[in-house]
Amino acid sequence: MAETALTNPGESPARAAGWQGIADDWSSDQRAFKNVSWGKAMMWIFLLSDTFIFSCFLLSYMTARMSTTVPWPNPSEVFALQIAGHHIPLILIAIMTFILISSSGTMAMAVNFGYRRDRTKTAILMLLTAALGATFVGMQAFEWTKLIMEGVRPWENPWGAAQFGSSFFMITGFHGTHVTIGVIFLIVIARKVWRGDFDVERRGFFTSRKGNYEVVEIMGLYWHFVDLVWVFIFAFFYLW
């Protein structure tokens, strides 16, 4: 065993881009995702699996809506509100959309300030994101209450195809659950940021790994995904 394997002590050579880069990264017999930590890669893979879950929900909704012989209730009317005597179609959903997009904006900025190690701004922006997310869930609770009062059930509704209720409760319910989990997750991470855990690399209580500001970005990936799913729900369920 005179010859030992050479380790690479310094900078690794420049990596190829494009297709050559993909082939090199995946065939290197090491790790495929070169400059992405395991945490970020796993969050992306989790989000990919979640994409399939929501795809299945939207597909089952499409199948139900395409195959029913009964007219589908008009979402524009179902989700209309009377505001100051004016009948405005779909207004509640539009406001919810703007709130969720704003929460994505504040989250993106929180990630940015995190990498600048500005923990006060990061924590405040994360808490603002959580507040906007909680507002969204509150408006969704209002929407559910209104529809249930009007007689919408998973098996029937006053306006048309019975599958409307089951699709609605399934899709928005699952999305709302994601938002709620995200709000809790945001508050937990914001507390860690506020306490300065990521400045002193304090070890996590469960994983006992050193914390760093990448955790904020991973949290952000989840939050933006929730916003992303809403973009598709808004388009296919509410607008179509």
Added chain:
Amino acid sequence: MTSTAVIDGQHPSLHAHAHETVAAGTTHAKGQQHPIKLYLVVWGWLFVLSTCSYLVDYFGLHGYLRWSLILLFMVLKAGLIVAVFMHMAWERLALAYAILLPPVAVLIFVAIMVFESEYTHLIRVLFFAAPT
């Protein structure tokens, strides 16, 4: 590799961001670093696109015009969120393709279910239509 996707990024245009952040005095920061202005611009565009898709409903557009506009605004919004907010534009292609290509397979599933539901609809019309 502590350097960012921006620093060793393959797109020449992205180097501009790196220089701006350097100029802003954050040379020691690691991870994804982009000017705040970029996020504000994307935020603004998401508002504009959401307003547009709401107006599609508000003005009661119908048929293929409505559906194509809805899909257009949806794809643009989704693209902005994934590319900029989730930083996919600055990741290496090995990750981007691993995450973005599998959902394309869902489109095949969509095609299968379109055939399936048209068949179901036909059968329902033929055999279960309400007696008149």
